[in-house]
Amino acid sequence: MKHWWWKSLAVALLLVASIAAFWVPLSPALVHVSPSRIAPGEVVIHVTGYNTHFTPEMRVFIENDGQQVCASMIETIDATHARIVMNVPQGLRASMSDLSVQGLLYPGAFYSDALGDGIENDGCGNVNKIELQTPGFTFPNRSILYESIRNLHFHVPMWFTMIVLMGISVWHSIKGLGDNSLDRDRKAVSAVHVGLLFCGLGLTTGAFWARATWGAFWTNDVKLNGAAVTALIYLAYLVLRGSIPDAHKRARLSAIYNVFAFMLLVLFLFVVPRLNAIDSLHPGNGGNSGFNDLDLDNRLRVIFYPAVAGWILLGTWMYDLRERSARLRELTEQ
Amino acid sequence: MKTAEIAQLLRLEVALDLRQRAAWGGMLLYVVSAVYVCFLAVKGGLGTATWNALYWIILLFAAFNALARSFQREEGGRQLYLYTLADPRSVVLARTVYNAITMMVLSLLSLMFYALFLGSEVLASADLPQFLLAVVLGGLGFATVLTLISAIAARAGNGLGLMAILGFPLVLPMLLAVMRASKLALDGVAWSVTSTYFGGLLLLDVITVTLAWVLFPYLWRD
Missing domain, CATH: 1.20.200 (Fumarase C; Chain A, domain 2)
Structure with missing residues (x-):
């Protein structure tokens, strides 16, 4: 025991670390959003997620300079694909907008060039209402990695x-x-x-x-x-x-x-x-x-x-x- | 540190080399031939980056060629004789100094031939003092590393072949730093940018000489 305790420690550490390195899931994230440009009017957006569980009841909105636009229709194809219809109003303030789906943020998702003085905030970005997922122990999910x-x-x-x-x-x-x-x-x-x-x-x-x-x-x-x-x-x-x-x-x-x-x-x-x-x-x-x-x-x-x-x-x-x-x-x- | 002994050994090196002038002639011929081969191969103008790279490659091989023989002289009895006469640390320091001087002269001479054959337009826009400093420090760096390596190779009884295998990876940090520094100097970049590389080169030289100073007595002992 005196001489091989560190060998058992090595085996134990390696087993735990290697199994965990493969076992632990990545945290959910949005990996692909198309189109990348939006203009005022009805826009159909395709969203691809990773390790997500999309449901028709999920909260989806576009955030533009602190103002939110809600989705008018959500159609989930499966747990990681969704089709979202939005009515983009006139007068977005910033050229870049973020997309939030089910509490997951896709920053800089859309570009729009017809800008104005701002829109009427419909308040669906209210943080308290987001159905936050509790994924448990996960690794960070980053683009490229x-x-x-x-x-x-x-x-x-x-x-x-x-x-x-x-x-x-x-x-x-x-x-x-x-x-x-x-x-x-x-x-x-x-x-x-x-x-x-x-x-x-x-x-x-x-x-x-x-x-x-x-x-x-x-x-x-x-x-x-x-x-x-x-x-x-x-x-x-x-x-x-x-x-x-x-x-x-x-x-x-x-x-x-x-x-x-x-x-x-x-x-x-x-x-x-x-x-x-x-x-x-x-x-x-x-x-x-x-x-x-x-x-x-x-x-x-x-x-x-x-x-x-x-x-x-x-x-x-x-x-x-x-x-x-x-x-x-x-x-x-x- | 015995300055007198080092000076004496240095004088011995110079005397031996003066007696064998073919060695210096050989080194110069090597450089001139290499430059001429490059001239024939390139034909026409070179960009700054290529000009710089080619120069350092020629100098690297010239350094290997010139310094490989620096411990070949001591075989068998002569090594033992020198060992009984002088402190090994003085031997290695004297030889490093001698090799450093050799490399400085050689690198400046090869720069001359190189500029003559492959064009000196590149030097027109360069910061010349900076570039010369890079050349001198580069030669010094090659000399410090390769002196110890040539001693190891000579003691292993397997001259040039082993020297190339042992020396190339060890000389690489020096080569990378000096190539970067001289490229920046050729582009005429300010001192504030290049000083990091010059400092790094000097630091490498100091570390190498210190290691040689510490380790050589073990190498010299039989």
Whole structure:
């Protein structure tokens, strides 16, 4: 129990976080509204929702500069599609209008160019009357991201785990330079092996996420370039090891290179993205909103932190196993 | 820090290189050939971005070529002899300084040839002092990183091939920063914008030299 409690903790955290990452539904949202222009007169609007339960009794209105227009007829096709008829009056004050369906807001839904001094407010936007849905525990539903928001719980922990493993590696390398021990060298290289695996997983999960949200598997983004170069550096570390036959010399030279490699990892993953953040498409960089802006009620964090802890523990566990099997291989070879 | 020892080692480097003038001739010929190949391949005007990129690519390869040999001289007995005579830290500092001077001279010379063959219209609208500072700092950066890498490669007993594999990813942050800085300088951007990159470059140089200073004794020991 004393030795494997953290392994059970890793399994428990990963199970909970991964199941929740797939299980938790997205909160309802309006994803598509057509047409995008309205003019005074009768307008037929098609609304597409996601995870919604449209009913003919739902409250639908257009909001224009604080003034509301109610729907004159609502026809629900199914739970996520509705046809709405509106009588748009003359004299809307602002050119952009928002659409509200069942308490869900689609900001800037319509554009109209025939403007006036305002309309008679029919008061159907009265907030108290909106039948608020209580969807329970949900993830934020944002355009572009949509369901891919779940990837946050897989993509980001991979990088955290890689950084921890490379940190373990450089720690053993520095220690090994001091005491010339081959044990330290074995630990350093085992950590790099597992760290590279997590780097590969981070790149893969990132590539699929990029395809879904940015439109391409690979883009010219500072963080992507940094990750790619970090991978190259650690692959070069393995090549360096492979080219030195003498074990003690290999331990010393690769430890020196490892210190360099870790310095560049820190530079590439922490300093450079902040220096020219303009080049980044990543959330939280270059003026993009970060996940903390989406995650106002901390629902992502509740899953994200256990996922990070779980993956880091799993990575450490894998490193431990790899190191022990390498030690056994050395012992059997002797 | 033993200044006298470093100066002595520096003098040794200069004397050895003066004795082997073919090495410097080789480096220059390499740059001139590379520039000439580019001239033949390009034929005609280059945009600022391409002009800048091509220059740095030529300089990068020239740096690898020039600095790869910086620890090849010490093989077997000579390394041991030097080890007994001098502090390894003085050795690495002297060699870094010597390589930095080499790279500065080489980068300015290659800029001259490059402007001669591939046109200097680009430089007309540039902030020249800024661009020269970028060139000098870039050469300095390549020298600091590649000195340590060439030492590792030479100790691993596998010269140029290993040097390229180990060096390219490590030199990349330097290259990216210096390319960006020199592109901005060529566009004639104000100091207030480019100073971030120059500061970053200097910081990278300082970190690299410090790491070399700390790590080299371990590398030098056998």
